[in-house]
Amino acid sequence: MKTILPRLLVRSALAIALSTFALGASAALDTTARTTDHSVNAPTGWWVYNGVTSAQVSSLLTTNSARLTQIHVDGIVSGAPRFTVRMVRNSGAYAVPGWWWYHGMTFAQVGSLLSSNSARLVDLEPYDAGGGTIRYAAVMVANTGVTARNWSYLSGVSATQIATNLASSGHRLVDLDTYYVGTSKYYSMVAVANTGTDAKAWQWWVNQSKASVSSRVSSFSGRVVKLDRNRDGTYNFIQVRNTGADATAWWYQYGFSSGSSLINYANQLGVRPVDVHSYIYTDGTRRYDAAFIDNTNTSTRRMRNYMGQTFLDSSGNPSIGIFEAYLKQVGGSVKVDLNSRRRAETASALKTLHLLHSMRRVAAGTDNILTAFTYYDYRTGTLTERKNACPDPSKEVPANARVDYNFEKGLDQMMSISDNRTTRGTVIRYGGFAPFNATATATGLTGTTLRHNIGCGYYNFTTGKVDPTNRRNDTTVADLARMYEGVWNSTLLSNTNSARTEFLESANPGTGVSTALQAIINQEATALGKSAAVASAFGANVQTWGKGGSYNTSLPDANGNAGQRVIIRSGAGLIRLPIKVSGVLQYRTYSFARLISDVKVPCWENGDTPAIDCPVATNYATAYSNAANELYRDEIRSALATW
Known part of the structure; x- marks a missing residue:
């Protein structure tokens, strides 16, 4: 496969007033995370950490035998970035033959690293390194052999320019972020060819209220895989159709008050985050939005659904206390593992x-x-x-x-x-x-x-x-x-x-x-x-x-x-x-x-x-x-x- 080379950084002051829309072909859930992990529901170990340094990220990756799937820059402390990161165990359905992560890069440096690593991006995070200087954190995987894909990426562009790129390339978005220079808003994006095993019915929208996100997800029978918050509290999001062979249990939620509350929510539902976005709310506190996909085996899923009949609230969220279930064959495998390591009074x-x-x-x-x-x-x-x-x-x-x-x-x-x-x-x-x-x-x-x-x-x-x-x-x-x-x-x-x-x-x-x-x-x-x-x-x-x-x-x-x-x-x-x-x-x-x-x-x-x-x-x-x-x-x- 031919890789579409990095696009030059283009800045445009063009503002988009209406939502944009794209639709591809329908397919099934992914069986591996060689493209992204957004549509894989095979159970695996996963971790989310917030407010961590670069050294801490490296240490946690080693401890967990994991790889990064997303990196978000929370801010700059003493000249160095602090991150919210999402990682999965680098084995089984989630293994890739090679991967890398970087931060503090210029856009040109990102392109150089992609070339030297024969890689493609799975996450591109623009951030203000101070004084309006835009730098990038990035997660990339080898773009060779079984992980090779036709793909593209852009930064410093408008939503209209993204739409033009998608229309001409036939790609679908897998990453979408906004950033600001002064009062001007720009977008970055990563996309893959929407063909073959990567083909999905999908949409992307910008500048949507929470109510509009809900309405568009419902009307499309969709599943959110990317949720990006704008300064004004509106959202840009990517969804794929969640029907037929591509259907799975999934959730999304706004405004977690801490990383631990996000993790508790996910564990109680037996789900894995596929996107986490960190931001400073209007009251000055840090909040987290996230989208999740099922991360359970059949027996655990059945128990989750059974307990969910009573212990999920009217919105389908696990807000009614703590519930846990565990069953293991002595000397054998775990059969049910629902929220099994949440500390609780018994x-x-x-x-x-x-x-x-x-x-x-x-x-x-x-x-x-x-x-x-x-x-x-x-x-x-x-x-x-x-x-x-x-x-x-x-x-x-x-x-x-x-x-x-x-x-x-x-x-x-x-x-x-x-x-x-x-x-x-x-x-x-x-x-x-x-x-x-x-x-x-x-x-x-x-x-x-x-x-x-x-x-x-x-x-x-x-x-x-x-x-x-x-x-x-x-x-x-x-x-x-x-x-x-x-x-x-x-x-x-x-x-x-x-x-x-x-x-x-x-x-x-x-x-x-x-x-x-x-x-x-x-x-x-x-x-x-x-x-x-x-x-x-x-x-x-x-x-x-x-x-x-x-x-x-x-x-x-x-x-x-x-x-x-x-x-x-x-x-x-x-x-x-x-x-x-x-x-x-x-x-x-x-x-x-x-x-x-x-x-x-x-x-x-x-x-x-x-x-x-x-x-x-x-x-x-x-x-x-x-x-x-x-x-x-x-x-x-x-x-x-x-x-």
Whole structure:
């Protein structure tokens, strides 16, 4: 293929008053990112960083085994640019044979580098380096072999000049940016030939309001791949048609207040940014706009869509709390990975860490489950009221001490009836939270930090305030599942001194399934043509271990008092699904975890008082319970197929 050589920088004062439009042929989603990554939805690792230096970008690329797909200059600090960058793992569908990135270049230098590297641009970012001096940051890939494309680029031009170039070349835009010299606005662009595997139905528009962007996307059945904000708050954007073989789940969103909020949004939806634009908003704060494409496998996508029925807002955004789901075959691949590394409060599901730490001490020979155990019981009322109470260290006095359990019984009660008193007893036994956090670090639980006594739901006894900043117990569904897998395969806990056996005995072992899970088994058996007897036998042979968690608690108001009510639900453990191998019953073992956290509600359901009902909270809790069972559906189908 012949590469169209760099165009000379041309400046024009011509202003465009109307939107421009272009349309090419229709095709399918891209199977590789050899052209761009805008229309590839194969799951991969991705990263977005903001406010980083050139040295930091280089370091992060090495750490992540990644390549840049977009670079945006946020501004100049002490003479050096700070960047917002987007990168993907440079492997699989996203691998290219060669790529480069630069900044501080003149337009002529960009052309020289393209020539010397035999490369083409995938992103061109003009920026003011100071005093109206325009420089360029650029990302380019090798334009040889499998990545060779006919292409073109321009800068310092008007929208009309871009339209002329596209009309004469038959290219489609893959990058479009604006920049200013004084009050004059100019455009830069990168385009590829809209032919062969690169052919797509597409449009580009300039100077559009948010309402107009939405309307044009809807009328075209499009998917935004580039979103560039003008000084006046209007947008220039590129879209491709999102129908037929080119259809995929996708989102776009304006005005993220931070890079972390953008990342949280993407992870909760299981999507990958294909464009990120950083700018200073009218109130002086930095904001981020972004377009996203699906980044999930089939099972994760199904879980995202299932939870999305309840936990997405009316605009399709994941604004209703935090939701996560994770399922991994022990010793095998991850089956479901939805938002699995987002730190969140999980309530009592994190008692698994207390159990793991205790059993690792037993395995090491530095503790014994048959020794005396002390916990404190200072509240009157039913057992449920006493075990669910928030432990108050000020009331841990000799008169309230209980020694009626040995350590084994204390751990069993912690897990079987979710006793907060005995959970606190393990913390006292080992001298505070630090040993548990040390175990989390030692066992690779990178998203887990214990900060408060389970049962207290963000309450800070020291200040008397609701304080999630300092009293949130962080963990992730990936970490929760890792504990169970590591116990099952003995990588995190040996059976020395029967430690592994005792862990599993405390972790609520069970055989058989709930009515709700049996209903899913029955549905999948019917779909496979299996008999009701097979479905019943399958369900009767399922084995489980695990621990759930539940909070009705509050986020703070402006004074640190209980403000917005929220609910938290979680569960993690092991599930073994029966399979038949030559007619012989065997098992596939999976670790799992799922949660909803900080889901805002106007009230709480009180199961003990029927007169106190809260349909909103009940709806969310029910949706979580249903999703918990749906997590296993695809693997149940696979296991049933062997019967």
